Amino acid sequence: MARRLGSEQNEMLFQDNLSGTEICLRYRMPTTRERVGYVNECFVRKGKKLENRSVETRLKYGLRILTGFRTGDFEIEVDGAWVPISSDADSEHYSKDWRAVVSDQAADLVELLAIRVFDTSVQLADPDAVKEAGAPDDKEEEGEDLEKK
Numbered sequence: 001m002a003r004r005l006g007s008e009q010n011e012m013l014f015q016d017n018l019s020g021t022e023i024c025l026r027y028r029m030p031t032t033r034e035r036v037g038y039v040n041e042c043f044v045r046k047g048k049k050l051e052n053r054s055v056e057t058r059l060k061y062g063l064r065i066l067t068g069f070r071t072g073d074f075e076i077e078v079d080g081a082w083v084p085i086s087s088d089a090d091s092e093h094y095s096k097d098w099r100a101v102v103s104d105q106a107a108d109l110v111e112l113l114a115i116r117v118f119d120t121s122v123q124l125a126d127p128d129a130v131k132e133a134g135a136p137d138d139k140e141e142e143g144e145d146l147e148k149k
Helices: 032-042 054-065 098-105 107-119
Strands: 010-016 021-027 043-046 049-052 066-069 075-078 081-084
Touching (some): 054 107, 066 098
Antiparallel strands (some): 021 066, 075 081
């Protein structure tokens, strides 16, 4: 599948070790400006020291690109019973403050979304296939060894 540029509806599945289930987060692709902001905000200079603000930055930008989640992946307790919440405004389980609830109670998932989208969105498909331009081949050429004669 091609990368859908400008797509507002991407999904990423996470294995949630706390619930023992898969959780699906929906997100939009970040803009280049957001990518730059993310990188710039991870470390902030305070006088002569650098302050690591990665956790706060991941949460901030993860929430910015988060568009929702699969209905039923999160539940809240209402009158002693656990009920699903939804980020879909058309759902009977829609929770107007879903973003605040997820930010407060599932920040780890939002941070991991940010890590996957901002920090590790690409990798080399086959690192062994990439060679420096003009680098000699490591394999010995087949043929007669002239030095042994």
